[in-house]
Amino acid sequence: MSSISRRRFLKIGAASASILAAGSYSGLFSEALELTMGGGQVSRTTGKFRKAIPSTCLLCYARCGIYGYVENGLLMKIGGNPEHPNSRGRMCAKGQAGINLLYNPDRILYPLKRAGARGEGKWKRISWDEAFNEIASRLKLLMEKGHPEEFIFQSTRDITTQDFARRFLNAYGTPNGLVNTDLGKQNKRIAQELTWGAGIEVNDVARTHYMLNFGSNPYEAHLLRTSFAQRIQEGRITRVVGERVHHAAKLVTFDVRVSQTAGKSDEWFPIKSGTDGLVILAMANVIMKRGLYDREFIEKWTNVSVKELIKSLSQYTPEMAEMISGVPAEEILRIAEEFASSNSATTISTGGLTKHYNGTYNERCILLLNAITGNIDVEGGFCLPRTYQLNEPFPTPPLPSIKSELIHPGDYPLAPHEIPYAVLPMIKAGRQKAGIYMTYQHNPVYAGPDCSQTEEILKDESIIPYYVAIDSSMTESTIFADIVLPEAIYLERWELESPPAFEMVPFISIRQPVVKPLGEVKSFMEICIELAKRIGGGMEKYFDFATPEDYLDAAISKIDKLVDVGGLYYLMEKGVWCDKDEKPVYRSYEKNGFNTPSGKFEIYSERMKAHGFDPMPAYVAIPEHKDIIKGELILTTFQWNVFTHQDLANCMWLSEIVHNNPIWINIETARSRGIKDGDKVEVRSRIGRLITMAHVTHGIHPYVVAISDSCGHWGYGRIAQAKHFKSKDPNTQLIWWEKQGNGKHPNPIIPLRSDFIGGGQAWMDTVVTVRKV
Amino acid sequence: MIRKGEKRKKRYGFLIDLRRCIGCHTCSVSCKAENGVPLKVFRSWVKIIEKGKYPNVSRSFLPSLCNNCDSPICLKNCPVKATWQRNDGIVMIDEHRCIGCKYCMASCPYDVRHINPLKKYVQKCYWCYHRVDKELVPACVEVCIGRARIFGDINDPNSEIAQLIATNPVQVLKPELATEPRVYYIGLDLDVMDPMKGWKGWRHDDGGE
Structure with a gap:
């Protein structure tokens, strides 16, 4: 694309206007001459449009649609692809910094x-x-x-x-x-496969009326982050959709820490690490007892009856949940009622819920809560993933x-x-x-x-x-x-992707080299x-x-409609394909049932029973936390908005924003230990110790401390280790955070400990002591 | 905006809808990528503060960038007339004229100008005028996850930005200084506006020394 013609401009302009109309504020401004939202980029020096090559990001699991803007064989900029049904042209800081990863001075270029x-x-x-x-x-x-x-x-x-x-x-x-x-999602996946036969859910947040978040931080990190966060924002704004008004949805977050998401939620409840499952079960109990459940879904599509559910859940009283989790019983009651009486509602949950010893059980509780309220695979609910x-x-x-x-x-x-x-x-x-x-x-x-x-x-x-x-x-x-x-890297190679679709119509996107491999x-x-x-x-x-192109060509050969429009060539030109005639269909399980042995939503799991686990959604306490003694704290980890778990710290634009990771500690907890903001503290677990700085805050549970898991590299690139050096890029000499250091990685003091069913690492369970040094 | 009898001319404006901001720093990084902004300085930044006492704690964000004021102090104070203003309102710097005296940086009430640490002249956010001239929105607007950033002609009553300004209560930063800033905010928080509040160490803007 050497230049954007007037026609193309109008086309994109119309597309972006319709997105905005659907997404935000009715189409009042349709007559205005608005600027184009994306799909093009110009050189600052020549004013010429750069060649745009559509591709797919791979800096996290979300896999957004991108354009690589190329000049003289060099990648100058990465932009969003507005045609991508999930990411719709938007990107995150990581995706923008992908260019740092490509021209990373510490890359290995030869065997x-x-x-x-x-x-x-x-x-x-x-x-x-x-x-x-x-x-x-x-x-x-x-x-x-x-x-x-x-x-x-x-x-x-x-x-x-x-x-x-x-x-x-x-x-x-x-x-x-x-x-x-x-x-990250092993426990989630196993719980979901056992219950409804899919490995991941799609929360239809753009159309929902209520979002109940347990331990997820989608504003900073999520499996489908950019696509997901933009839809949460959409769901939280009152707007006109077609011929009706979508009223702003409420977002309630249960988390040990005030993350970006928790801090922007309508309500935040601090909760003791690893007790989410019990709060969810108490909510389910309230819903069943007060008759707020969806009888039809339970009786027709699950393998338990209303009577059985009322009986088995009655043991989880809000009072008992309060005693163990610290969340007030009346709040559990209120939130349960709000969740169940919303027209549509969905939970949101990731690591904070599942990266525990009891993560698989916790995820089963989440599935239960959505099922008894009839929110499974409905508009604005907790939906099955649509992929090719x-x-x-x-x-x-x-x-x-x-x-x-x-x-x-x-x-x-x-x-x-x-x-x-x-x-x-x-x-x-x-x-x-x-x-x-x-x-x-x-x-x-x-x-x-x-x-x-x-x-x-x-x-x-x-x-x-x-x-x-x-x-x-x-x-x-x-x-x-x-x-x-x-x-x-992902900017130099061929692949196909089909991530779960938020618009409920599956699609395929291509990853193709935007530049010649280095x-x-x-x-x-x-x-x-x-x-x-x-x-x-x-x-x-x-x-x-x-x-590799031959393989991709064969991989899509059975999708007739894509082959008809040109197959791989279509994807290479547009970057993404979805069947425009296909309309979103909810309650997809009505056709063939769920992908489980019984074809039903298995709240009661025979497979779990056969191996000696509780067949019903249940709560078990984390053994290490049972005999915690006074003064001991629970260490949790989290991700910053500019990083994923491991390989982006060598991107200078990202490391410049976050390069240090002090330990988050509650102000009261810190005071009782004589720790002030910025003090050096020692964090000791049963397998080791580390010394880092304290970030004293109101935004964390008093029994919990938190360290992010993306800093503190010791054997990765020089930028990740906060060193300034000379290279072809003059910016590497400007690295100014050398004195501040590159932070401390918490993993060396986190022991190997797995969920007893799913086997996923229990990242959030480590017991530590913290003292000033 | 427009007085009776006056001929309507294009005047770009910027609107940040804080109800939709998720504090993701995409704007901070996309600006670096688009404009080749070196390390040490930012033209676009998101200030993040934590508010309240446990357990009633929340966060507030303040994305900041050049206001491209209607009455820019920086322009008046430049001793060599390196700063000038386009007809559509964007405040420009002639990098060849600039002598790097930083007088403009000292006079900017919003602290959004910076010395280029490699080239030693002053630069700022120009609302991606090179893109705007080709009918593309600024880079940070294009990728904003929450669609919190809206850019357009505030003098065109049909534009999205003009509609939003007309139908929502909007604020600007430091209105008392009569700089007539053209970055509008919806849902601006008083605490986050306070330059003395915020996480220290997050912004490193020492002018590149």
Whole structure:
């Protein structure tokens, strides 16, 4: 697009006007000549429009639509794609700073081979040919020895992208493809799969009348953040939608901390960490007792009766919930009544609810609350995700027949996949022998709990004999690798995505290179294709793709309507496709029931009963918190609005805004310990201690302290470590926060502790003491 | 805005609807990306404060940027006439004329001008005039998650911004200084306006020394 023609301008102008009309304030200004909302960018010096290439972001799970604006082969700016049905042209600070990640001075641009002792940090540049040959010959040897399961592969995100990794691992024959879980949402996913057969919900917040938030902070971080936060704002404003008025919805937040979301909610209730489940059950009890439930949905679509529910919930009284959670009983009563009597209502919940020892149970309580009020998959309710299932091109490799402890850990019979942070400790314990450990964009040392233990395992060549890391920079983990393969980041490679659709009509978006890959970096797909060809042994027949585009073309070949309009070419030009004729349909379960054994919404879970767990939504106290002694506090973690968990601290525009992470401590708690704002404090858990600064505030529960989990890198890029240095970019000399430091990472003092059902890490449960030093 | 008999001319204005702001700093970063703003300085910033006593605590945000005032003090005080104003109201700086004396920075009541730490002349937010001239909204408006930022011609009674100003109570910062700022706010909070309140250490604007 070299210039925006008048016609195009009018078209975009009309589109943005209609978005605004639907989104905010009726169409009163339709006659005005408004400026164009997005889809173009000009050079400041020449005034010329830059070439715009549509693509899809991947700095978090939300996967928003973007445009890469390119001049002379360089990426100058990233903008939003207004045609993207979820993000609608809007972006977050992270997405804007993606350009920092691309031109990051600490990127690895060539394959590297270890040249010293493991972890010493000495490297030798090698050719791709040498790297491929070495890895392929080792993989081939394992395969020929009849032990393909000793090839262990681990990656972070479970999204559309991982289909290709699964294909590679299945073709190789290893069951240890540990790509199944997005690190933050394991407990949520397992609870949801057991109850209604989907892995994630879509909260229809733009159309709802009531939002009840337990431990989520969508204004700063959420699985579908930018798309979600903009719709929460929309739902909270009175506006005209079509021919009726949407009245502003109320947002009530239960959280240990005044996050950006809690601080902007209509009401905030501080709650003792890990007791949310009990408050939700008490609310459900009130709703059942007072007859505010949806009888039709309960009797027809769940597998319990109203009578059974009233009986089993009666034990959870608001008074008992008050005693344990600290939330006043009359408030529980009032909120329960408000929630149940709203025309439509939805809960919002993420980490604060599920990253606990009892996270799976808590998520089951959330599902219960939405079900008994009849808010399942209705307009403004708690909806099933709408996505496209992509076609796995023929021939498809068979599933490996070998059993593995890693992927089906016996201690977690209901978890259909690995316990991500337990993988390395399990290998250490001898539950699975490792021949080759390969990671892709995975930094277990920094992102996991008990960092020093993970470090020791990766360092130990008798446990991990060979470690291949595919990553774009050196990290706390890749430093222990034997070979590091430089990865093409999301702005340099091909992929397809179909995230859950907020407008209830599924869509597909493309990720395509907006610039030529830097140096010699290769995309993960290219690496897999080449490795498969070199390993051979029948594996190569599943990778008969000359380029990643061939695979994508085959992946969408079964979606006829997309193929009709041009298939991949359409996506390359527009960035995103959705079926314009398809209208949003709610209550989608009425057609084929829920994806559970009984076809119903399983409030009562036979599968949980079979393994000795409570079949009804229940609350269990967190064992460590039961015998907490006076003076001990609970450490929780959180995310800043400019970061995700691990890999963005080397983006200078983001680190400039947040580079330090003091510990949040309640003003009364601080006073009793003689701690003043800015004082140095020692935080000690049973596995270690750290020293950081105190941020004394009214905005946190007196029994809880909080440290964000995105700062304090010690083995990642120089910007992430707050160092100023000379590079091609003069800005790196301007890094001014060196004296303030880069903060302290809390994970080294958080022990490995999993939810007893789902196996997700219990990030929010660590008991600590805090004292002034 | 417009007096009887006067010919209507284009006058850009900026509106920030604080009911819709989520304090996400997208504007702060998009400005850096669009305008090549170096580290150490910001042209667009979101001040965040915490209010109240436990357990009644809330947060307030104040996104700030150049007000491109109708009566800009910075323009009057520039000794070399490097600052000038466009017909549509945007206050500009001729970077070739600027001698870096910082007189304008001292006189700006909103503290939104900065010295470029690499090039040593004064710069500020120009409401992305290079985009506006090509009929695109400023970069921070384009990506604002909550659609809290509205930009347009306040003299066009049909424009969204004029409609919103006409139908909502709006505030400006430091109205008593008669600078006639053209960034309007809906739902501005008195505490967040107070320059003495706020999280310290978040804004580093020492002029690049």
